[in-house]
Amino acid sequence: MVQHLPGLQLRHGQPGGNHQCGHPGHTAAGDAVVRYLPGDEYNAEVAAGGRGGPAVGLPRPDADGADRRYGSVRRHPADQHRDQAQGHAAALAGATGRIRRQEPVTVRYRDRAGGDGHRGREPSRTGSKSRQRRRQHLSPHCRQSRGGSDLTNPFWSPALADLQPYVPGEQPRGRKLIKLNTNENPYPPSQHAMATLADPALPEALRRYPDPESVDLCATIATHCGVQPEQVFVGNGSDEVLAHAFYSFFRREEPLLFPDITYSFYPVYCNLYGIEYCTPALRDDFTVDVDDYAGPAAGVILPNPNAPTGRILPLEEIERLLQLHPARVVAVDEAYIDFGGDSAATLIDRYPNLLVIRTLSKSHALAGLRLGYALGQAHLIEGLQRTKNSFNSYPIDSVAQHLGAAAISDEAWLQESSGKVIDTRTRVAETLHELDFEVVPSMANFVLARPRGMGAEAVYGALREKGILVRYFNKPRISEYLRISIGTDEEMDALLGALREILAAPGTSQNR
Numbered sequence: 001m002v003q004h005l006p007g008l009q010l011r012h013g014q015p016g017g018n019h020q021c022g023h024p025g026h027t028a029a030g031d032a033v034v035r036y037l038p039g040d041e042y043n044a045e046v047a048a049g050g051r052g053g054p055a056v057g058l059p060r061p062d063a064d065g066a067d068r069r070y071g072s073v074r075r076h077p078a079d080q081h082r083d084q085a086q087g088h089a090a091a092l093a094g095a096t097g098r099i100r101r102q103e104p105v106t107v108r109y110r111d112r113a114g115g116d117g118h119r120g121r122e123p124s125r126t127g128s129k130s131r132q133r134r135r136q137h138l139s140p141h142c143r144q145s146r147g148g149s150d151l152t153n154p155f156w157s158p159a160l161a162d163l164q165p166y167v168p169g170e171q172p173r174g175r176k177l178i179k180l181n182t183n184e185n186p187y188p189p190s191q192h193a194m195a196t197l198a199d200p201a202l203p204e205a206l207r208r209y210p211d212p213e214s215v216d217l218c219a220t221i222a223t224h225c226g227v228q229p230e231q232v233f234v235g236n237g238s239d240e241v242l243a244h245a246f247y248s249f250f251r252r253e254e255p256l257l258f259p260d261i262t263y264s265f266y267p268v269y270c271n272l273y274g275i276e277y278c279t280p281a282l283r284d285d286f287t288v289d290v291d292d293y294a295g296p297a298a299g300v301i302l303p304n305p306n307a308p309t310g311r312i313l314p315l316e317e318i319e320r321l322l323q324l325h326p327a328r329v330v331a332v333d334e335a336y337i338d339f340g341g342d343s344a345a346t347l348i349d350r351y352p353n354l355l356v357i358r359t360l361s362k363s364h365a366l367a368g369l370r371l372g373y374a375l376g377q378a379h380l381i382e383g384l385q386r387t388k389n390s391f392n393s394y395p396i397d398s399v400a401q402h403l404g405a406a407a408i409s410d411e412a413w414l415q416e417s418s419g420k421v422i423d424t425r426t427r428v429a430e431t432l433h434e435l436d437f438e439v440v441p442s443m444a445n446f447v448l449a450r451p452r453g454m455g456a457e458a459v460y461g462a463l464r465e466k467g468i469l470v471r472y473f474n475k476p477r478i479s480e481y482l483r484i485s486i487g488t489d490e491e492m493d494a495l496l497g498a499l500r501e502i503l504a505a506p507g508t509s510q511n512r
Helices: 078-096 117-124 128-137 158-162 191-198 202-207 215-225 238-249 265-273 315-324 378-388 398-409 411-434 456-465 489-504
Strands: 041-048 056-059 105-110 232-235 299-303 330-333 354-359 372-376 437-440 446-451 482-485
Touching: 191 202, 191 398, 202 398, 215 232, 215 372, 215 398, 232 238, 232 378, 238 265, 238 299, 238 330, 238 354, 238 372, 238 378, 315 330, 372 378, 411 437, 411 446, 411 489, 446 456, 456 482, 456 489
Parallel strands: 299 330, 330 354
Antiparallel strands: 041 056, 041 105, 232 372, 354 372, 437 446, 446 482
């Protein structure tokens, strides 16, 4: 975990930077890096301007989100623990008298066994010796219960104590709610696709194992996307495709790079596979600064449009990312690309390091089917196949293969359905502006909006009481925003009407 110290920069030594990294390849003059490793107390080795400094004992932070993974390094935006960093800076300044503004300072914490902070990179390695070293570094804090789970269960592998699983959006049961919280398509799937369920050959297909390579489905996707069949990989939802991509391409010595505000499954995969990562901060307007992605890296992954912001990165900026890391994979997660923007799939033949990942859950209205795919040059697809066939040779069932191919073939339905979502999104954004919301420009099937007259969490609760679900993230930088999925026109009218009532209630301006 990395934090800023007051008065110092952390962006390749450039003033005013915002790169939340601390990887040795990304530090330079003016950097201040704090790494926490297992143990209750630490020795701080302070080097200022290349000179060694005295050691000072600092207490281990309490349960504040600091990493406790076998000595690994986990990055968070500095503002999550600003107060803590200020306290540590004061302690160090008192001990050394040499920490001052703009002075090159590196702070490394050593555990009492003498392990250097860089040993936090060990989770990216494999083998019994590596696992033994991780067990030796395991802090007692790892065994504490998180979220009510019994992490001391004697039947569990010790690695389970480290996992922090992804928490999906609420799927309500019982009470009928207007569901605008998980970015599902508000319209039914293609009738052409649904007709495959009545195919008389389906019972015979279900009796046998499915095609392990999904040849027909891959050919259909290739035609739709303008690539070759050998440039297509399919998985059980894009989340499985992402999981295979993380394992296949990003388990390296350098850190993986992705934005500080992005799809929250990315750090979960990093935890699962022992991947070190850095999270360059988005600009204040939630756009990506490609310059923050320079330097050594295991690769880059980002959604485009980004989630939960809805912002899109132009293709010329995607090309800059590809050119910054020609020897590493740049994965572009295009779950929402059919709702606006240009796909990076047009760049595949020019860039051997480009992997484009898509899903049928959003624009094709098939979230319940679980089908996703990746596009890339054949050597990348081969890598994904090797991982897939080491895990599950038959991930795509026969129903999904036939129904998915039919859905992708129905281009007219896709254009009509996506067009309706885009039109509704435009209308809703304009109305939210009228209701005094700050609305982030979106090219997805949702909008991220901040109510100015009332706290976002209070608005979320009030909407739920009225039977309307939206998504609230209690996370740094977006805790005052709501992510609102685009539903039917009738559902969005109900949302807007409820917001008018909530914001007009007496005392709403005091609910912040």
